[in-house]
Amino acid sequence: MFGMAGVNLRLEDAMALRNTVGGPVLEPGSEGCEAECATYNLTCGLRPAVVVGASSELDVRAAVRFAVRHGLPVAVKSAAHQMVSSAQGGLLITAQRMGRISVDAQERTVRVEAGVRWSDVLPRTAEFGLAPIVGSAPNVGVVGNTLGGGQSPLLGRTLGYAADHVRWLSVVTADGELRRVTPQSERDLFWALLGGKGNFGVVTEIEFEVFPVERFYGGGLYFAGEYLAQVLEAWRAWLPTVREDMTSSMDIQRLPDTRRCPSRCAAPS
Ligand SMILES: Cc1cc2nc3c(=O)[nH]c(=O)nc-3n(C[C@H](O)[C@H](O)[C@H](O)COP(=O)(O)OP(=O)(O)OC[C@H]3O[C@@H](n4cnc5c(N)ncnc54)[C@H](O)[C@@H]3O)c2cc1C
Known part of the structure; x- marks a missing residue:
């Protein structure tokens, strides 16, 4: 048996799934599963019962049909910048092999x-x-x-x-x-x-x-958090002075200390 959070799939089920998809089928703890589930946002870990590394739309169909047969919720991971569900106990479809x-x-x-x-x-x-x-x-x-x-x-x-x-x-x-x-x-x-x-x-x-797009001029400016008030004031004063085709946005982020988690942070970027 494998799976978690009350979802138990028989090994025969996993074998059947492996026989229908071209990409890998991984269960928690198996080799490559952690890397397959890695996310950009370290606070959004994924805990699926089974992972299908889809290599084609046929794999996606097989994975969805399998999930429906076994009553598993389905989550999708593409570049993993923003997972909207932890996929807890469900079937995770990873899409990175579909690169055409x-x-x-x-x-x-x-x-x-x-x-x-x-x-x-x-x-x-x-x-x-x-x-x-x-x-x-x-x-x-x-x-x-x-x-x-x-x-x-x-x-x-x-x-x-x-x-x-x-x-x-x-x-x-x-x-x-x-x-x-x-x-x-x-x-x-x-x-x-x-x-x-x-x-x-x-x-x-x-x-x-x-x-x-014939010509493009752009980029990002980064400031330490202590300058936030000054930066916001300057940005507000500057915005009304720019042309209509100039797009500008402000982002305030608390970034993790990547020195503390070298292996996980090496995953998708
Ligand atoms: C540093 C950073 C900068 C960003 N900048 C911008 C920006 O400038 N503008 C902007 O609009 N957004 C921006 N975003 C948000 C980003 O667009 C979303 O997080 C987007 O969902 C990321 O897609 P992903 O494939 O990388 O993420 P994933 O985490 O892989 O997927 C996110 C969600 O999208 C859905 N999804 C992904 N693939 C599929 C699929 N094949 N079928 C069905 N559902 C799917 C799923 O619900 C999944 O949970 C930014 C995010 C980050 C981290």
């Missing part, structure tokens, strides 16, 4: 699988003078970011949210079916997914628009 990207410079669209990060997309579109509506952190996952709206502190003031420029999504819903979701084919699901994170299914692929 295709760029259509003519149509100005990009299609990516669920494990792709913005840092993978940017160099591919830059070749054509194009850019997606990307957030401030390049290592954030495209799908996770877009499903939350995808606010862009870089291009957002001019072009809006990343979610507003999605053409379609491929999604495995709770019935284990793969659906191509467009505003025409599945109007409500399309609307719910873009803002609803992983609550309506597991997205395996997404297509979105990209935009010509």
Whole structure:
């Protein structure tokens, strides 16, 4: 038996799952499981009963069907910058092996699988003078970011949210079916997914628009917390003086002491 929090799966069940998916199936304590569950935010640890390292949409379908058969909640981990559930006792699908990207410079669209990060997309579109509506952190996952709206502190003031420029999504819903979701084919699901994170299914692929960006000037300025009041005052005074195409945002973070946790912090970044 394996699993936790009252969820016990028989070894035969795990074997059956292994036989249906191409990627690894890991249980707590098995080799590679901790690395597979590692998160960027060290306060959001994952404690699933079983992990499926999906390598294709077929794997995602098999994992969702398995979870439904065994009454397990499903959680998805893409680039692991923001887990919204601990996956306690559930089935965790990890997406990092799904890394296909295709760029259509003519149509100005990009299609990516669920494990792709913005840092993978940017160099591919830059070749054509194009850019997606990307957030401030390049290592954030495209799908996770877009499903939350995808606010862009870089291009957002001019072009809006990343979610507003999605053409379609491929999604495995709770019935284990793969659906191509467009505003025409599945109007409500399309609307719910873009803002609803992983609550309506597991997205395996997404297509979105990209935009010509000829010139870009940007970056980040970092100040120690003791200067917060002065920095906020200066920022407030400066903002009304900038052009409409200038996007600026402020972030206040208490960062962990990475010297204390070298192994865990070495995981995804
Ligand atoms: C340093 C930092 C900077 C950030 N900057 C910005 C920013 O500038 N703008 C902005 O909008 N956001 C920003 N964010 C927030 C970020 O967009 C979200 O945390 C986003 O969800 C990260 O996606 P991920 O794939 O890395 O995370 P994950 O933790 O892997 O996934 C987050 C959640 O997204 C859902 N999800 C992920 N993949 C799938 C999938 N394939 N199918 C269904 N659901 C899925 C799940 O609910 C999952 O729990 C930032 C976060 C960090 C840590």
